[in-house]
Amino acid sequence: xxxxxxxSNASVGYDDDIILRDINFSLSDLDFVxxxxxxxxxxxxxxxxxxxxxxPVKGSVKYFPMAPNETMFGYLPQVSSIDHKFPISVLEVxxxxxxxxxxxxxxxxxxxxxxxxxxxxxxxxxxLRGKAIGELSGGQMQRVFLSRALVSHPRxxxxxxxxxxxxxxxxxxxxxxxxxxxxxxxxxxxxxxxxTITTHVKTIACVNRNLHYHPSNVISTEQLAAYDCPIQLITxxxxxxxxxxxxxx
Amino acid sequence: MFQxxxxxxxxxxxxxxxxxxxxxxxxxxxxxxxxxxxRLVFLSGGITHASFGxxxxxxxxxxxxxxxxxVFAVLTAFGVEALSQKFTVREDSAIGILWSVGMAIGVFxxxxxxxxxxxxxxxxxxSILTVSTQDIVLLLILDAAMIAFxxxxxxxxxxxxxxxxxxxxxxxxxxxxxxxxxxxxxxTIVLSIRLVGIILLISLLTIPxxxxxxxxxxxxxxxxxxIIVGFVGAILGLVVSYGLNVPSGVTIxxxxxxxxxxSRITRYVMVKIKTQYA
Numbered sequence: 001x002x003x004x005x006x007x008s009n010a011s012v013g014y015d016d017d018i019i020l021r022d023i024n025f026s027l028s029d030l031d032f033v034x035x036x037x038x039x040x041x042x043x044x045x046x047x048x049x050x051x052x053x054x055x056p057v058k059g060s061v062k063y064f065p066m067a068p069n070e071t072m073f074g075y076l077p078q079v080s081s082i083d084h085k086f087p088i089s090v091l092e093v094x095x096x097x098x099x100x101x102x103x104x105x106x107x108x109x110x111x112x113x114x115x116x117x118x119x120x121x122x123x124x125x126x127x128l129r130g131k132a133i134g135e136l137s138g139g140q141m142q143r144v145f146l147s148r149a150l151v152s153h154p155r156x157x158x159x160x161x162x163x164x165x166x167x168x169x170x171x172x173x174x175x176x177x178x179x180x181x182x183x184x185x186x187x188x189x190x191x192x193x194x195x196t197i198t199t200h201v202k203t204i205a206c207v208n209r210n211l212h213y214h215p216s217n218v219i220s221t222e223q224l225a226a227y228d229c230p231i232q233l234i235t236x237x238x239x240x241x242x243x244x245x246x247x248x249x
Numbered sequence: 250m251f252q253x254x255x256x257x258x259x260x261x262x263x264x265x266x267x268x269x270x271x272x273x274x275x276x277x278x279x280x281x282x283x284x285x286x287x288r289l290v291f292l293s294g295g296i297t298h299a300s301f302g303x304x305x306x307x308x309x310x311x312x313x314x315x316x317x318x319x320v321f322a323v324l325t326a327f328g329v330e331a332l333s334q335k336f337t338v339r340e341d342s343a344i345g346i347l348w349s350v351g352m353a354i355g356v357f358x359x360x361x362x363x364x365x366x367x368x369x370x371x372x373x374x375x376s377i378l379t380v381s382t383q384d385i386v387l388l389l390i391l392d393a394a395m396i397a398f399x400x401x402x403x404x405x406x407x408x409x410x411x412x413x414x415x416x417x418x419x420x421x422x423x424x425x426x427x428x429x430x431x432x433x434x435x436x437t438i439v440l441s442i443r444l445v446g447i448i449l450l451i452s453l454l455t456i457p458x459x460x461x462x463x464x465x466x467x468x469x470x471x472x473x474x475x476i477i478v479g480f481v482g483a484i485l486g487l488v489v490s491y492g493l494n495v496p497s498g499v500t501i502x503x504x505x506x507x508x509x510x511x512s513r514i515t516r517y518v519m520v521k522i523k524t525q526y527a
Contacts, residue, residue, distance in 0.1 A: 051414075051417075051418055053414065053417060053418075073418055075414075075415060075418050077412065077414055077415060081412075081414070082411075082412060083288070083411070086286055086410070086411050087286055087462060087465070087466045087467060087468045087471055088407065088411050088466075088467075088468060089466070089467060092407070092467075093411070095404075096404070096407075096408040096411070096412075096415065096416070096419065097419070099404060099405065099408060099416070099419040099420070099421065100418065100419035100420045104402070104405060104420075104421070104422065105401045105402050105405070108404070132466030132467075134466070135466075148415070
C-alpha cells in the first residue's frame with residue numbers, strides 16, 4: 001500500500017496553447033477517483049499524462065513502483081478510438097495486455113494463454129475467443145477491452161468513458177465488477193455521467209484546464225461552480241441525482 | 250497454350266520475371282496486409298507516385314532510376330510526417346501535395362533529358378523485359394529482412410497497428426517500429442515498380458489482402474493468403490503480358506481483379522449455403 005504516482009505543478013500543452021495548467025494530483029493504492037469535466041477541458045490529456053504518453057512542459061510526474069516487474073497500468077480507451085474492422089481476434093486482443101511483461105519479440109507461453117482465457121471466463125465471454133473484434137456488440141467489445149486492461153493485474157486501472165455504447169445490463173455488471181476490483185487495485189474513471197460517478201467512486205477530480213480534487217463522492221452545485229467545472233449531465237433512471245444549473249464563469 | 254509456356258521459360262528475362270513475381274508477391278503480401286490493416290493505403294499511393302520524381306532526376310543525371318526512386322520514396326514516407334507535424338499541414342493534404350509534386354518533378358526532368366526516354370512507359374505501367382538480375386538480388390535481400398522482422402516481432406507489429414496508444418502502454422517502441430515499417434513500405438514499392446509500374450502499384454498491395462479478408466479475419470492468415478494470391482495473379486499476368494505484348498502491370502492488376510471477383514462470388518455462395526443448412 002502506498003502512493004502510485006504524483007503530479008506536481010504540471011502544465012501540459014504547447015507554449016501558446018496550455019491544455020492543463022499547474023495541476024497537482026496524486027493517486028494511491030485502492031483509490032477510486034471519478035474524473036469529470038466539460039468536453040475539451042483536458043480529461044483525455046490528463047489520462048495521457050498519467051500514462052506517460054505526453055510529457056509536461058513544466059512540473060513533473062513521478063511514479064512509485066513497488067516491484068521491478070509490476071504492471072503499473074491497465075488502460076481502457078474509448079471504444080470509438082478502436083478500428084472495428086481490424087483483423088484481430090478476441091483472444092489476440094486480450095493477450096496484448098500481457099505484452100508489456102515480455103522482452104520485445106518475446107513469445108506467449110501456455111501460461112499467458114491460460115491467464116487470457118481465465119480473464120475471458122471471468123467476463124463470461126470465453127465462447128467469443130476466436131471471433132474477430134468487428135463481430136461483437138458494444139457490450140461484448142467493452143468486456144474484451146476490459147479483459148485486456150485487467151489480464152496483467154495492474155495496480156491502477158484507467159477507464160476512459162467505459163459506459164458509452166453499452167446496454168444497461170452491462171453497465172450494472174461493470175460497476176459491480178469495478179467495486180470488486182477496487183479491493184485489489186486503484187481505479188481512475190473518466191465519465192460524463194455525474195449521477196453514476198457519485199454513486200460508485202470514492203473521490204472526484206474536476207478537470208477544466210485546471211484540476212480540482214474533491215476528497216469525497218458528494219459534490220454540490222456551489223462546489224462545482226467554485227471548481228469552474230460545468231459538466232454535461234447524462235442521467236439514467238433511478239440513480240439519485242441533482243440536476244445542476246449551468247453556472248457563469 | 251502449352252507452346253506459350255514452353256517458349257516462356259526459354260528466355261532468361263522470363264525466368265527473371267518469374268522470380269521477380271514470386272519475390273514481389275512475398276514483399277507486397279507483407280506490406281499490403283500491413284498498410285490495409287493500418288489504413289495507410291493513401292500514404293502508400295503518395296509514396297509510389299512521388300518516387301517518380303527520383304526516377305526523372307536519375308534519368309537526367311544518368312544514374313540508376315531505381316536508386317532515385319528509392320531516395321524519393323523514403324523521403325516521402327518520412328516527409329509526410331514532418332510536414333504534418335512540424336508545419337501543421339493536415340496529413341492527407343500533405344500526402345496529396347507530395348504525390349503530385351513528385352510526379353511533376355519526374356516529368357519535368359524527363360522532358361529536360363536530351364534524347365528519347367524509352368523506358369518511361371515501363372516505369373508507369375511495368376515491363377517484364379526490364380527486370381534485371383540486380384533487381385532479383387535486391388528483392389531477395391528485402392524479402393529476407395522483412396520475413397525475419399515479421400517473424401521476430403509479429404505481436405508488436407500487430408498490436409501497434411491495431412491500437413498504438415495501448416501498445417505504447419505495453420512498452421512497444423512505437424517510433425522505431427513505425428520508422429522501420431515505413432522504410433519497408435517505401436522499399437517494397439520501389440522494387441515492385443519494374444513489375445507493375447507506378448500507376449498500378451497500389452492495387453498490387455491492396456487487392457490481395459482484400460481478397461484474403463473475405464475468407465479470414467486473422468492478420469497472419471491474411472498475410473499468407475495475400476502472398477499466394479499475389480503470386481498467382483502475377484504469374485497469370487506475366488503469361489498474358491508475354492502472349493499479348495501488353496505491359497505486365499496492366500495484365501497483373503486485371504488478373505488480380507478477376508481473382509477478386511471470383512472470390513467475392515465464392516464467398517457469397519459459401520455464406521448462402523451456410524445459412525441455408527445452418
